[in-house]
Amino acid sequence: MRATTIHDTRDIRLSEVPEPTIDADTEAIVRVVAGCICGSDLWPYRGENPITPGDTIGHEAVGVVEEVGSAVKAFRPGDFVVVPFCHADNTCPHCLTGMHSACDNLGFTESGQAEYTRVHQADGSLVKTPGQPDDDQIPSLLALADVMATGWHAAIAAGVTEGSTVAVVGDGAVGLCGVLAAAHLGADRVIAMSRHEPRQEIARRFGATDIVPERGEEGEARVAELTGGVGADAVLECVGNDPAMRTAFRIARPGSTVGFVGAPHGVELPVRRMFTHNIGLAGGMAPVRAYLPLLMDLVLGGTINPGLVFDATLPLDEVAEGYRMMDERRAIKVLLRP
Template identity: 70%
Template sequence: MRVTTIHAPGDIRLEERPDPTIERPTDAIVRTVAACVCGSDLWPYRGANDVEAGNPIGHELVGVVEAVGSDVTSFRPGQFVVVPFCHSDNTCAHCAVGMTSACVNGGFTNGGQAELVRVTQAEGSMVATDGMPDDDLIPSLLTLSDVMATGWHAAVAAGVEEGDTVVVVGDGAVGLCGVLAASVMGAGQVIAMSRHEPRQRIAEQFGATNLIAARGEEGEQEVLDLTDGVGADAVLECVGTGQAMATAFNVARPGSTVGFVGVPHGVELPIRRMFSKNIGLAGGMAPVRTYLPELMQLVTDGTINPGIVFDAVMPLEDVAEAYRAMDEREAIKVLLEP
């Protein structure tokens, strides 16, 4: 089968590898229907993370169950499933309180931009749809494997409540999904910090009430101006850089929480400000499985349509081009079809 691998920063290849097999009774093999490139895949692509040459890459997919191990009793070949990027048994002490991304038996999808993918802890990780979904639902279901669930987690972690003024830092697919999450949760004002016109349009479709194109101090001042100098009731940090985190804390009102989901790179937390202004930090790796039933319902009943973050569709053989387009910000997010 064909799987995407990374050999060095900027060097993405589609290679022939042996089909994955059931290695443990808790495994499943899923035949990919749609996969995609994540913003976090760009960290190694850009050389910000170490790369082990030839490693498979990719962790977002939906597909059809091909085979299951003997402990996987709730799934059968032929079912359509959403595969969370982090796997969980959904029974351990951490899973029991909803923290499925910290499962003691957890793992990750590795090599998800491929024709076939091995899912560990399949029983506790995957969620099946009722029958085969319509083609037009596939992109939205695909976002639930990571970005939409992650944007949702940012809003949950930030404690978004009905009527809140919410700022979303970052206009990648996760940030846009954060805008959508805050809107669905009833935020009264959703301020999207975005300077890219196509992303601004999606932010508006997702419910952004205000757009701020400026960055740094200028952008922060605009948030303060919009909030009578008070700051936001909740802030979603969806990038992971030092600048994004600094902005998040500078626009958060005293007593509020910054919900962060961007993998931190070079972030220094402003602990003095956190202390003097009582601004909390919460979030991290999204417990995707925990949110999946609710989010799948919202997608299938038409309440949310996060799939519009995909502004390009490419065949799997063009995966290197997909990375390049996202790296150069020509595309927001690329859907890959094997």
């Protein structure tokens, strides 16, 4: 099959690789209808994560079930499914508390930017649409495989409540979905820290009430001003690097929680400030499956439209250009059609 592979820093190729096979009876093979490039794919792309040359890449996909293992009961070929980036059995003690990303049988999507991908725990991971979705629903369904569920997780972890003031650090697809989550969860004010006009525009459509284009100390001062010197009731840290984390802790009010969902790169947590200001940290790798049924209802009902984060669509053949567009910030998020 055609699949995206990574070979070196900034060396992304479309390659011919063997199709995934059912190696365990809990698995399913999904024909990818739409995949995409994640901000976290840029870490290895930029050489900041180690890679094995020739490995497939891409962990977000929606598509049609092609084949299932003998233990898979809830899905059959032809079902249209969202594939969470992390696979879970939905029966272990961690899944039962809603923490599917710590499943005892955790697996990951390994070829989301390809024609086919394997799901390790099909029954526990996949969620199907009632029928075949309309084409214009595909982007929002695809967003549920990772970024929307991840932004949602940031908001849940940060304890967003009705009437609260929420600040979101990071204007990538996850940060924008965090804005959408906070607004949907009833925040009165959602402050989006974003200096890119197209992203500001999506943030506003997602429910941001205030835009702070400044960064660092200036941005922190601006949030302080907007919150009467008190700080935000909840902060969503949607980047994963040290400057973003520091800003998050500087704009959070005492007693609040920073919800973090960006895989930490070079982050040193400010434990003294956390102690003196009683600012907590919660979150991590999103338990996508826990949120997926609700989020799918919201998408199919037209209540949320996270697919707006896709501002470019390319055929899979042009995946390398898609990476360049995101690396150079010419696109927020690129959808790929195999």
